Amino acid sequence: MTADPVDVLRLLEAPTRPEPPAARPLRLISALATHGRVARAEGLAGVGAGYELRLPGIGGRYLAGLAGHAHEQGWRAAEVAALLDAVEGRASMWIVSPSAAALRRAGLFGSGVGRKACARWSAGCWRPAPVDPDALARVAAAGRARAVCAGAVSGAGAPRRIVEAVGADGVQLGWLDGGLAVSLRVPWTVELLVAPALPGGSLMALRERIASAPRCSWCGVPMLGPDCRRCLPGART
């Protein structure tokens, strides 16, 4: 069998070992993107399809920053997905807006919950909550000492009592012209995020756990628990 000399030359020109592709960052899908919500609810999550964030606004930005940092440290996309899943599950977040309908439209809670205009993320799901500045202030005061505690005020006209509640000393408070208020199409929103702190040492320890964890045979993401809830229909709301 004779090889075409032109083909042989072409082979010689080709690098003997192609450059390994650079690890791609994990693609993040906004918590407010409809297709992301549907994929999440129906268990259509796969690492190739990106990671559907469950926290919008300040929570999503915090997780995006964490994902960027982990990627820079050489984490693979599937490992970053496992990290985000673990941090999201342990975070708490509150969104106060003047319209409960807007929070419902955004899929943060179902219908038939009255006019309450506060959504609370806790134990891995969004639920309606009463608008209670005192409770928010207590959370901000307790959270700032032991976790990442950040608040955000977006749009214009947020009630002063609610802003003051999340703006306790030690809470990083950001003021945004657009932010979540624009995404939810409401005049203003006030957000409070309490997320587990991940100093360098604990992030490295977590990476070791994630790297040695068994991988879900369906979506390929390392599982820190006994089974994968990312790709199970209805497990992630």
Ligand SMILES: [Zn+2]
């Ligand atoms: Zn899975």
